[in-house]
Amino acid sequence: MLLNVLNYVGIAVFAASGALIGVRKRLDAFGVWTVAALTAVGGGVARDVLLGIDPPASFQHWQNLTVASATAFLVFLFHPQFSVLRMSVVVLDALGMGLFxxxxALTALHHGASPLASALIGITTAAGGGILRDILVNEVPLLLQSTDLYAIPALTGAAVTVASSWWGATDTRSLIAGAGLASGFRLLALWQGWRVPVAPQNVIGRARDGLVRLIRRR
Amino acid sequence: MLLNVLNYVGIAVFAASGALIGVRKRLDAFGVWTVAALTAVGGGVARDVLLGIDPPASFQHWQNLTVASATAFLVFLFHPQFSVLRMSVVVLDALGMGLFxxxxALTALHHGASPLASALIGITTAAGGGILRDILVNEVPLLLQSTDLYAIPALTGAAVTVASSWWGATDTRSLIAGAGLASGFRLLALWQGWRVPVAPQNVIGRARDGLVRLIRRR
Amino acid sequence: MLLNVLNYVGIAVFAASGALIGVRKRLDAFGVWTVAALTAVGGGVARDVLLGIDPPASFQHWQNLTVASATAFLVFLFHPQFSVLRMSVVVLDALGMGLFxxxxALTALHHGASPLASALIGITTAAGGGILRDILVNEVPLLLQSTDLYAIPALTGAAVTVASSWWGATDTRSLIAGAGLASGFRLLALWQGWRVPVAPQNVIGRARDGLVRLIRRR
Incomplete structure (x- = not known):
């Protein structure tokens, strides 16, 4: 029950992020809806394609797309008001990401995927929608750029879920451990302003220069 | 028989649209062919991946790709002449879209997809190739922008096909109803210049301002 | 055994090309890893999705992703040094492409795909990772532009593999024939500087002008 509610919260938050970008890019109503819907269910559809679940759950059942469509409609009409909600959207998004x-990961395990495959499918489920969103509006995916931590918390959470389940924990406990860790890690990283570094300029060159300076000083 | 002809007409028109964009982007012969082929069969391949038809029909049989390749070759050589055919291409494209x-949608129903999933897979089949084309040439998909109606007629047609089939109509009748409605709706929208609106600037702000003005006037 | 080694060489070279582009685009460490990993295993994942192998082999087993990750890590640290290796990377990339x-193509044949579908899946395996890489970093895929020959050698190699296998050759011989031809063709094209032409300006117009001039001269 709580899981279902959290799932719809996650879908709604992802849809809102897609719809806001769609509005900012001046897409028409249908374009905003498409980007919102694909952001919301894209990760789950990728998961189902990778696992051979045909047709994907979000296509087969009406609930996910209904939540996404309603959210897209609200954002389309009231988008200036949504920027006020910024902080709460970030927190809800962290919860949705952790849950997805x-x-x-757990869905993949239940379909006979290996532990490694399950962790990777977990992160695909969490991050796939956002990557699809950025490709559709013709941007380099935010996830790949040096902004705040997103994929690493998701990967940590998926790995913890797989490990718990592998070592005999019940589904509920694996989910709580994984989702809680991923969401908490994400919020902590946001609060502390942690960043993933970009590539260093010239490791060998700088090491050589440092060595040369060290030798000359003697 | 007529269905087959219409299918090849649809494939050829979609391939021509992909090839024209490829030529305009100064891609080489192979690039023009790739974009043309993916535009032509991309929607069908997406449909087959979502339905678990492995390998996709357009890979498995030679006809679709042959039609697409021949069209791409003609456009590659005679692209200035194709701009003259503009109106007939638009009409043929509307027919292909409605048919796809x-x-x-009907293929999805026959593979046990729910009515909702079938309608969504119908629109994916019709619009998937065009979205793939625009992503490949690094543009925001035309479908998402405020141009003429495309996805909404496609969705209407797919929904009518699913509903007819669901209420016991034969396949042929469902197809004629759905494809006819989608194509007709599209052509009517083009003729009348209908547009999907973009997001309004500030619904609440304007409502408040209107209210304030109303009150002051009294 | 040799096949396995060549497979890892191919994975490593593809990962290096993805990582280098990621570094050049100033992605963070995670972004560089993602682009490298998707470039390396993207073609194989596309192949498995098209063939209905769920979950894809590169997700299910740890070797491919480990090789890709280690390569991405080295490139991330020592990217200025990798530009020195340019020529050997080009040669290794040709070997990897031919092998993939x-x-x-052979994997597709073994899963019951038609000869045409197998050749197309072969080229998807070889070129899919590079296309995915360019879409992720928001560029028009290099493969589609008028640079050196890449897809045509890949298609030739895949077709030769399929034809050999179809006419009764053992798997090993089909592989050697196809991979050797594809890699050799690619290296020859690079050495000779062969290009695929872009679309001619106006075939009919120029033919008419030529005809007019011919007539006037008489």
């Missing part, structure tokens, strides 16, 4: 990483 | 939306 | 085109 864990449920994606 | 209906056959896609 | 052949093994992709």
């Amino acid at each position: 990483a864990s449920t994606g | 939306a209906s056959t896609g | 085109a052949s093994t992709g």
